[in-house]
Amino acid sequence: MPNPKRRHSAARRGNRRAHDAMKAHSLSECPNCHERKLPHRACPKCGYYKGREVLDVEEAS
Amino acid sequence: MRHKEAGWKLGRNTSHRRSLLRNLVTSLIVEERIETTVPKAKAMRPNVEKMITLGKRGDLSARRLAAAYLMTREAVDKLFDTIGPRFGDRNGGYVRIVRTGWNKGDGADKAFIELLGSEKVLDEKRQKRAETRAKRAAETKKAMEEAEAQAKTESGAEAGEEGEKKE
Numbered sequence: 001m002p003n004p005k006r007r008h009s010a011a012r013r014g015n016r017r018a019h020d021a022m023k024a025h026s027l028s029e030c031p032n033c034h035e036r037k038l039p040h041r042a043c044p045k046c047g048y049y050k051g052r053e054v055l056d057v058e059e060a061s
Numbered sequence: 062m063r064h065k066e067a068g069w070k071l072g073r074n075t076s077h078r079r080s081l082l083r084n085l086v087t088s089l090i091v092e093e094r095i096e097t098t099v100p101k102a103k104a105m106r107p108n109v110e111k112m113i114t115l116g117k118r119g120d121l122s123a124r125r126l127a128a129a130y131l132m133t134r135e136a137v138d139k140l141f142d143t144i145g146p147r148f149g150d151r152n153g154g155y156v157r158i159v160r161t162g163w164n165k166g167d168g169a170d171k172a173f174i175e176l177l178g179s180e181k182v183l184d185e186k187r188q189k190r191a192e193t194r195a196k197r198a199a200e201t202k203k204a205m206e207e208a209e210a211q212a213k214t215e216s217g218a219e220a221g222e223e224g225e226k227k228e
Contacts, residue, residue: 041160049159052180055173 069104082108087132089156090140093182094175102158102174109176113155116145147178 027036033046042048047055071078085105089095090112097105112130115123119141128137148155160172175183 041162044162053159055161 069100071100071104083130083132086112086130087136089174089176090131090136090144091133093179093186094173096161096171096173098164099158099160099170099172102172105174106156106158109156109174110153112140113144113148116140117148119145144176151177 025038028039029035030037030043030046030048031051032048033043035043035045037043037045042053042055047053071081073081081101082105085095085097085101086108089105089109108130112127115127124137124141127140128134131137131140155177156174157177158172158174160170162171163169164171
């Protein structure tokens, strides 16, 4: 069976991981409450989507 | 290439999946809106639309086909009496799926699925829910106040201090 011949150095490991970084979500603005929200989703702050679609949002207590 | 992979299996065998979808469709017809996961909502959509098409046909044969699929008599009656006529002039696209967020435990992508034109019914339902919630809140508040008053009168200064701290 094929086996590794050499141990990989830390630099090699780091180079491999150079492309593994996570990207921030792109957020859109809720047209109703102007909070930033995920696109294509009902706004978790005010419960609106496309002008209506009210979800029951608990008032902050 | 994602060929020959149409549909959703939902991690279930055939009978389990069929039961799940029948339950979901029945609930949606009775409740007008249900909250579920995005894949389940998408998987049930064709079945819902087929049922509504039966509801629009409205004859005895259609009624029997619907009764064979839906779980309750109530759902069949509602499908033929109110939902079928409502969609008389629309060809398909009877439901709306809106993504909402994620489950806390397993991170499942949640959405609600609702029948179009159910806004009025849903608003009424929401109002009723709000009313019962307000009533319950008022009751608990009253009960708490009573209990607090009782504690104060019963065990003097110490309990009184505690009650004040909580406030």
